[in-house]
Amino acid sequence: MPTTIRDIAKKLNLSVSTVSYALNNGPRSVPEAVKLKVLELAKELDYRPNRIAKSMVTGRTYTIGIVPSDQFENFIISPFILQCMNGIINECERCKYDVLLFTRFGATEEFDISNSISDGRVDGLIFLAPLVNSNLIEIADRRGIPFVITHRSHERELPTFTLDNVQIVRDAINHLVSLGHRKIGHIYGSLVLQDGIERRKAFEDLLEDKTIISQPNWIQPGNFVREEGYTSALKILSDPDRPTALFCSNDEMAVGAYKAAEELGLNIPEDISIMGVDNAVWSHLIKPPLTTISQNLHDLGITAVTELTKFIEKGERPQSQHFGTELIVRASTSSPKEK
Amino acid sequence: MPTTIRDIAKKLNLSVSTVSYALNNGPRSVPEAVKLKVLELAKELDYRPNRIAKSMVTGRTYTIGIVPSDQFENFIISPFILQCMNGIINECERCKYDVLLFTRFGATEEFDISNSISDGRVDGLIFLAPLVNSNLIEIADRRGIPFVITHRSHERELPTFTLDNVQIVRDAINHLVSLGHRKIGHIYGSLVLQDGIERRKAFEDLLEDKTIISQPNWIQPGNFVREEGYTSALKILSDPDRPTALFCSNDEMAVGAYKAAEELGLNIPEDISIMGVDNAVWSHLIKPPLTTISQNLHDLGITAVTELTKFIEKGERPQSQHFGTELIVRASTSSPKEK
DNA sequence: CTGAAAGCGCTTACAG
DNA sequence: CTGAAAGCGCTTACAG
Numbered sequence A, B: 001m002p003t004t005i006r007d008i009a010k011k012l013n014l015s016v017s018t019v020s021y022a023l024n025n026g027p028r029s030v031p032e033a034v035k036l037k038v039l040e041l042a043k044e045l046d047y048r049p050n051r052i053a054k055s056m057v058t059g060r061t062y063t064i065g066i067v068p069s070d071q072f073e074n075f076i077i078s079p080f081i082l083q084c085m086n087g088i089i090n091e092c093e094r095c096k097y098d099v100l101l102f103t104r105f106g107a108t109e110e111f112d113i114s115n116s117i118s119d120g121r122v123d124g125l126i127f128l129a130p131l132v133n134s135n136l137i138e139i140a141d142r143r144g145i146p147f148v149i150t151h152r153s154h155e156r157e158l159p160t161f162t163l164d165n166v167q168i169v170r171d172a173i174n175h176l177v178s179l180g181h182r183k184i185g186h187i188y189g190s191l192v193l194q195d196g197i198e199r200r201k202a203f204e205d206l207l208e209d210k211t212i213i214s215q216p217n218w219i220q221p222g223n224f225v226r227e228e229g230y231t232s233a234l235k236i237l238s239d240p241d242r243p244t245a246l247f248c249s250n251d252e253m254a255v256g257a258y259k260a261a262e263e264l265g266l267n268i269p270e271d272i273s274i275m276g277v278d279n280a281v282w283s284h285l286i287k288p289p290l291t292t293i294s295q296n297l298h299d300l301g302i303t304a305v306t307e308l309t310k311f312i313e314k315g316e317r318p319q320s321q322h323f324g325t326e327l328i329v330r331a332s333t334s335s336p337k338e339k
Numbered sequence C, D: 001c002t003g004a005a006a007g008c009g010c011t012t013a014c015a016g
Helices: A005-012 A016-024 A032-044 A051-058 A079-095 A110-116 A136-142 A165-178 A194-208 A226-238 A251-263 A297-314 B005-012 B016-024 B032-044 B051-058 B079-095 B110-116 B136-142 B165-178 B194-208 B226-238 B251-263 B297-314
Strands: A063-067 A098-101 A124-128 A147-150 A160-163 A184-188 A219-221 A245-248 A273-275 A292-294 A321-323 A326-328 B063-067 B098-101 B124-128 B147-150 B160-163 B184-188 B219-221 B245-248 B273-275 B292-294 B321-323 B326-328
Touching: A005 A016, A005 A032, A016 A032, A051 B051, A063 A079, A063 A297, A079 A098, A079 A124, A079 A297, A110 A136, A124 A136, A124 A297, A136 A147, A147 A297, A160 A165, A160 A297, A165 A194, A165 A245, A165 A273, A165 A292, A165 A326, A184 A194, A184 A226, A184 A251, A194 A219, A219 A226, A226 A245, A226 A251, A245 A251, A251 A273, A297 A321, B005 B016, B005 B032, B016 B032, B063 B079, B063 B297, B079 B098, B079 B124, B079 B297, B110 B136, B124 B136, B124 B297, B136 B147, B147 B297, B160 B165, B160 B297, B165 B194, B165 B245, B165 B273, B165 B292, B165 B326, B184 B194, B184 B226, B184 B251, B194 B219, B219 B226, B226 B245, B226 B251, B245 B251, B251 B273, B297 B321
Parallel strands: A063 A098, A063 A124, A124 A147, A147 A160, A160 A321, A184 A219, A184 A245, A245 A273, B063 B098, B063 B124, B124 B147, B147 B160, B160 B321, B184 B219, B184 B245, B245 B273
Antiparallel strands: A098 B098, A292 A326, B292 B326
């Protein structure tokens, strides 16, 4: 059995309160001599405070909980989650919070999940790109648990940290149009994620402006994953009347499209311009380097933590924030051969 | 205030024990009618069990703690940590454990860190590639906390999950030698990490066999990061008498070497063959696709969790394991122009 | 100034 | 069968 505060008190003929105050260096003052004796014995007995017990009484855990968006399988590998997580972790490090990653999302009933995220183990939650139909947020809200949301907005005034997807699509398409493209295809991301929905909608809205031309067959799903990007690109690009450019909702799918183009004997960008979104760490390494949109997810992660902890510690209402993006032009896009 | 078990007991004129047994569906049996009433009221009052309180009495948390190797900054982004983490998380999901990521490694004193990892919040620890000079392991061991170690062996019989670095280097160099290379350079990884040390030593041991030839200037540090791989490759490759092949201790540094080669106007693999280790998710995408060694870190992560939880739950001693690797030949290596 | 005691929300041995 | 009580290891209001 590990040493407790009582063990120390007993051996030193002190009260547990004195020992507690000595170990915590306050808030009640303890004579220096007594304090020294306590610290010495604590060290000798290898005493370490039980944080669970402390949390039990203080109600604080100094832990931030991360609620993943979906079934958990491979979620952390996703480059976009990753960049966000990196910001979150770095900022938690700075704010002296640990990070609890909730698992058990695949198997359990929603009832269990909702209990898991509100069972006292964390001071606050980050909903990391929650599904649009997830009602965990409402539950957390109703229960009064501090939380913030990334990559999803909300009809009510909840704290959300999002990208401007309309801007992203506009920047991408403007870039392609400025190169002379009019026939543009789109591989869209998962439609249970707001980014997937909004980017597709923004793309379709541009069709109404007649800025660009597309066809039903040129707009295909890709679920944000490489393999499906490949399959869909294959469909789009084998069309005899194919687009001259392909806008993919993320870099993973764009890479899948690279493979499809290669198999069909199409050169990038001469035969087909390809764009992604994310500015993945490898996007400048591939051949040709990928034109993409950088999202600054690292800052988004940092801000999510900053705002959440400010709320936890000072009760200041988190300010929702829209994060800017940046077009990064590389060699995967150029003017089309024929206009 | 959230509803507690006492609230329910009071309203229903029952004892807390009955309510507890009803909610937990055992171990003591409770009449069906009573159980139903309890569950109904629990739902009505939005009761959810306080896990902190439960842990306090049971001593279990169903949480695995991850101890990162170093200062935390950007640690999760490292592709090798990432693959490992992915296995860990997937397996925790399966075993119904949550994952606590300890932060606060940069700033705090070692005393605090060692307390943090042994303060009751986790059932067991995974030391993820600990520094060779870290004594956190000894502390955890002395305190009787269940743990396993990855990417580091130990003089005593502690549970470790490691790669066969001698095999890795031998496979890599054999591959290069079989292509006809004799003059081989090496960019080694961080020497506070066992993988960095062992791979460098294995490389130097091969020099004694006279299988290959190297020179002091051809062996440079890279700290496992891209930028330093670039700098060191620049040094090695600007040598008029330069090697014909470069073995880098990981893919990140190899990519750095790509950049150096490009700047020096050297073609890969015609002028310089380059190899990495890791089989990073992007390693087949770059141009030319990188010849590398795949480590199956996902399985390593899974096994670490499996063995740890087996120990926690059944007291079965974790079995140390050495993980095999696989040479993946791609286009970044070929026969040297001149022998 | 410092000790005895209550209490955080549970589980579970102990009584009846 | 079920309730009253102890206890997990702390913090902190309450007494003296």
